[in-house]
Amino acid sequence: xxxxxxxxxxxxxxxxxxxxxxxxxxxxxxxxxxxxxxxxxxxxxxxxxxxxxxxxxxxxxxxxxxxxxxxxxxxxxxxxxxxxxxxxxxxxxxxxxxxxxxxxxxxxxxxxxxxxxxxxxxxxxxxxxxxxxxxxxxxxxxxxxxxxxxxxxxxxxxxxxxxxxxxxxxxxxxxxxxxxxxxxxxxxxxxxxxxxxxxxxxxxxxxxxxxxxxxxxxxxxxxxxxxxxxxxxxxxxxxxxxxxxxxxxxxxxxxxxxxxxxxxxxxxxxxxxxxxxxx
Numbered sequence: 001x002x003x004x005x006x007x008x009x010x011x012x013x014x015x016x017x018x019x020x021x022x023x024x025x026x027x028x029x030x031x032x033x034x035x036x037x038x039x040x041x042x043x044x045x046x047x048x049x050x051x052x053x054x055x056x057x058x059x060x061x062x063x064x065x066x067x068x069x070x071x072x073x074x075x076x077x078x079x080x081x082x083x084x085x086x087x088x089x090x091x092x093x094x095x096x097x098x099x100x101x102x103x104x105x106x107x108x109x110x111x112x113x114x115x116x117x118x119x120x121x122x123x124x125x126x127x128x129x130x131x132x133x134x135x136x137x138x139x140x141x142x143x144x145x146x147x148x149x150x151x152x153x154x155x156x157x158x159x160x161x162x163x164x165x166x167x168x169x170x171x172x173x174x175x176x177x178x179x180x181x182x183x184x185x186x187x188x189x190x191x192x193x194x195x196x197x198x199x200x201x202x203x204x205x206x207x208x209x210x211x212x213x214x215x216x217x218x219x220x221x222x223x224x225x226x227x228x229x230x231x232x233x234x235x236x237x238x239x240x241x242x243x244x245x246x247x248x249x250x251x252x253x254x255x256x257x258x259x260x261x262x263x264x265x266x267x268x269x270x271x272x273x274x275x276x277x278x279x
Contacts, residue, residue: 001272006091008264009257013087014080016256020249021079028245029071034238035133042135045222045231053225083253090117090257094265101164102171106269107262114258120160122250125152128195131246135234137201137217145201155194163187 050056094113104112129149137145167183174182201217218239222231 001268002095004268005095005265006088008261008268009087009091009094010084011087012257012261012264013083013085013090015083015260016087016253017080017083018076019256020083020253021076023252024079024245024249025071025075028242028249029075031238031242031245032071032133034235035135035242038234038238039135042219042222042231049222049224049230086117086121086253087257087261090114090261093117094261097164101168102176106266110262110265111258114254114261116160117257118250118254120156121153122247122254124156124191125149126243126247128152128198129201130243132217133238133242135219136239141201148198148201152194152198156191159187159190159194162190 090113093116094110097109097113098106101109129145129152163183163186166186167179170179170182173179219234221229221233224230
């Protein structure tokens with residue numbers, strides 16, 4: 001039965017990844033292209049300033065793959081494979097929780113696991129380290145930013161597991177509601193402490209000419225030697241829309257996982273119980 005649940009998770013994950021890609025291709029991709037256009041224009045303006053100041057300017061590095069391939073084939077394949085990986089992990093978490101977190105219906109458990117995955121893998125890390133389009137963030141800090149984001153995901157998942165365990169331990173003494181409130185509050189406090197300790201992404205910026213100061217990762221207006229603005233700062237609406245659509249794409253991914261996997265798992269488990277009863 002566990003193998004069948006895992007297979008269902010993988011297949012549902014592939015579907016979820018495909019749907020998330022279709023949404024991202026329609027809504028998020030134009031924001032990515034707008035960010036790339038901004039970055040290209042800013043680099044050209046910076047090169048003009050450097051040339052006027054007598055500084056060396058190197059040629060632009062060509063992309064290995066065209067934007068058409070990146071936005072369609074590359075992103076599509078990447079999202080589907082990501083969905084497959086998420087689906088496999090989702091199924092494993094579902095099997096681990098089955099029968100160990102109270103008397104929940106298989107359908108309800110699938111929805112709760114999906115909600116927990118969305119919360120810990122995406123929403124909580126997003127609060128501290130939100131998604132960024134091209135041109136946002138210092139390229140010299142990519143490795144540091146990636147490491148911090150993964151650390152946030154790890155802490156978020158770990159604390160949720162601990163909160164579920166705590167809720168189960170307190171349930172008999174305080175009841176389901178009170179135990180859930182205590183466990184949830186513990187999760188919020190623990191993850192809040194981690195967020196307060198970890199550095200902000202803006203503090204990692206070192207390129208003052210591009211980012212203006214160390215307090216922001218968003219490019220400020222580019223100025224010449226006299227202080228006149230020769231290129232505007234990064235458009236706030238592009239940044240907002242990109243982050244909004246990024247969250248929406250992940251919501252579609254996890255919602256599809258929960259809503260499609262739930263009836264499949266319930267049907268499979270019902271058939272398994274029937275087979276066991278006949279034996």
